[in-house]
Amino acid sequence: MKELRRTSAMDTMHEMLEITGPATATLPVGDGCSPITVIGTDPIRQSFGSQTFQQAINSRLAPGVSQVVLNPDAHVGYGAPVGCVMVSPTHVYPGPVGVDIKCSMSLLQTDLPESEIADWKMRRRVIQAIAKRVPTGAGRGQRHVPKSRSVDGPLGFQVATEGASKSVLKKLGIPKSWASRCEDASHTAPDGSVDTLAARLEWMGRERDKRDRLESKFRQLGSYGGGNHFGEAEVVSLSEKQYFRSIGEQWGLRDGCVAFLSHCGSRGFGHDLAMSQFRAMKAHFQSNGLAFPAGDPQLCYAEADSPEGQRYLCDMAMGANFATVNHMLINQLVLESFREVFPGIRGELVYFISHNIARQEPVDGRLQWVHRKGATRALPKGHEQLVGTEFEATGHPILLPGNPRDGSSIMVAQRGAAASAFSVNHGAGRQLSRTKAKKNLNQTVIDQNLLDHDVISNCRVYPRDEAPDAYKDFAEVLKSVTKAGLADEVARLKAKFVLKDGAPADD
DNA sequence: ATGTAC
Numbered sequence: 001m002k003e004l005r006r007t008s009a010m011d012t013m014h015e016m017l018e019i020t021g022p023a024t025a026t027l028p029v030g031d032g033c034s035p036i037t038v039i040g041t042d043p044i045r046q047s048f049g050s051q052t053f054q055q056a057i058n059s060r061l062a063p064g065v066s067q068v069v070l071n072p073d074a075h076v077g078y079g080a081p082v083g084c085v086m087v088s089p090t091h092v093y094p095g096p097v098g099v100d101i102k103c104s105m106s107l108l109q110t111d112l113p114e115s116e117i118a119d120w121k122m123r124r125r126v127i128q129a130i131a132k133r134v135p136t137g138a139g140r141g142q143r144h145v146p147k148s149r150s151v152d153g154p155l156g157f158q159v160a161t162e163g164a165s166k167s168v169l170k171k172l173g174i175p176k177s178w179a180s181r182c183e184d185a186s187h188t189a190p191d192g193s194v195d196t197l198a199a200r201l202e203w204m205g206r207e208r209d210k211r212d213r214l215e216s217k218f219r220q221l222g223s224y225g226g227g228n229h230f231g232e233a234e235v236v237s238l239s240e241k242q243y244f245r246s247i248g249e250q251w252g253l254r255d256g257c258v259a260f261l262s263h264c265g266s267r268g269f270g271h272d273l274a275m276s277q278f279r280a281m282k283a284h285f286q287s288n289g290l291a292f293p294a295g296d297p298q299l300c301y302a303e304a305d306s307p308e309g310q311r312y313l314c315d316m317a318m319g320a321n322f323a324t325v326n327h328m329l330i331n332q333l334v335l336e337s338f339r340e341v342f343p344g345i346r347g348e349l350v351y352f353i354s355h356n357i358a359r360q361e362p363v364d365g366r367l368q369w370v371h372r373k374g375a376t377r378a379l380p381k382g383h384e385q386l387v388g389t390e391f392e393a394t395g396h397p398i399l400l401p402g403n404p405r406d407g408s409s410i411m412v413a414q415r416g417a418a419a420s421a422f423s424v425n426h427g428a429g430r431q432l433s434r435t436k437a438k439k440n441l442n443q444t445v446i447d448q449n450l451l452d453h454d455v456i457s458n459c460r461v462y463p464r465d466e467a468p469d470a471y472k473d474f475a476e477v478l479k480s481v482t483k484a485g486l487a488d489e490v491a492r493l494k495a496k497f498v499l500k501d502g503a504p505a506d507d
Numbered sequence: 508a509t510g511t512a513c
Binding site for chain 2: 099101267271
């Protein structure tokens with residue numbers, strides 16, 4: 001009965017879609033609003049449930065919103081779908097940034113030829129070397145980063161307020177050149193001041209127990225966490241098309257060599273900041289008798305220049321700074337791990353890019369808050385935001401995790417990305433809920449399937465709710481991006497081993 | 508996503 005109702009609602013939504021191209025459609029929302037842009041081939045459009053569409057519509061009709069884009073990886077999220085872009089010239093929305101502030105991808109390219117890790121024994125040694133430096137997992141049982149690299153109170157304050165500044169990178173033994181490989185190395189308060197953040201963080205840690213909690217979160221710097229976060233060794237295959245191959249080479253990609261892809265965010269620190277902001281903003285709505293958009297408290301908002309908006313932007317900046325340095329430290333620790341097994345190898349950060357953040361960007365001729373919730377910035381060559389950076393002549397790398405069986409992709413934006421507020425998806429997108437995946441997917445089949453594809457992991461058994469088949473068909477997702485004219489593939493990544501939160505392997 | 512949360 002429940003299923004039937006859901007299906008008919010979905011059919012209605014799909015009937016409302018106006019197909020505008022091979023992988024583009026629009027969803028009208030009425031009220032004189034421009035329609036939602038939907039990116040995806042027909043099979044991808046069929047993967048969107050009614051609740052995903054409803055969240056997109058709620059987001060589009062919310063105050064101050066000028067544009068919403070639904071990407072091929074879209075599924076139900078907090079207030080707004082994961083896999084969407086929400087644009088507003090005036091308002092900021094914590095829900096459409098997400099719980100894990102500045103959850104991001106990063107890629108480290110080494111000069112190690114793939115043949116060096118053909119042997120499982122070598123891979124196991126690297127896995128062990130990484131696992132002892134970079135913990136996975138969350139919650140009470142989580143291990144911490146090694147004492148020698150653990151971040152204390154004062155350094156934690158500096159990380160949160162400065163991000164990947166020269167001083168922070170130096171203290172953590174991270175090459176300073178990596179800062180220019182970040183989408184943003186540092187985030188400040190809206191007034192441009194580091195002191196505003198410092199004052200706010202000082203206020204947050206004003207009581208002993210609060211300070212202790214902050215410091216315990218700082219000690220998580222250099223860790224992956226759980227859920228869909230991972231670290232993965234890859235073999236790089238550059239595109240066979242000379243134009244894209246050349247872009248990959250300019251970015252520092254090495255065909256046939258090992259690279260390391262990481263997915264993680266701001267850990268418990270960002271979570272605490274996001275949660276306390278949700279609580280504060282909801283309380284503000286209730287005490288002022290304000291109505292939540294579509295009645296959904298998860299879509300609470302503030303005008304960017306109101307006191308509430310400014311406080312949110314400060315906290316988002318601090319969470320973002322933590323996530324940035326977390327990725328930088330993880331990449332340095334991963335490089336050290338590889339060097340323990342293969343002395344003398346070299347490694348460079350290719351890029352670090354977020355998929356959970358709001359950035360002020362020029363869209364349709366004015367500065368707007370672009371909320372990317374499970375969406376990746378996609379600026380083509382020559383874009384005004386890239387002027388003066390190392391990516392001006394090429395566009396920046398777009399790091400798209402697929403799954404460890406079918407691979408991941410590195411893309412570059414095309415001019416057509418203007419149609420999606422210069423954004424693409426952030427990965428494959430979940431197609432089965434965690435509950436359904438655990439119930440319907442067979443453990444033996446998952447593990448054998450990965451072995452058949454020559455992928456090993458730190459886990460005795462691969463987490464079922466993270467299995468490749470819990471996610472959408474990555475090939476169809478990529479086809480949607482290229483057919484919609486948003487981006488093209490520069491390189492393909494083939495996984496060789498994965499580190500995830502799960503039951504550790506016995507050896 | 509997260510020392511979940513009832």
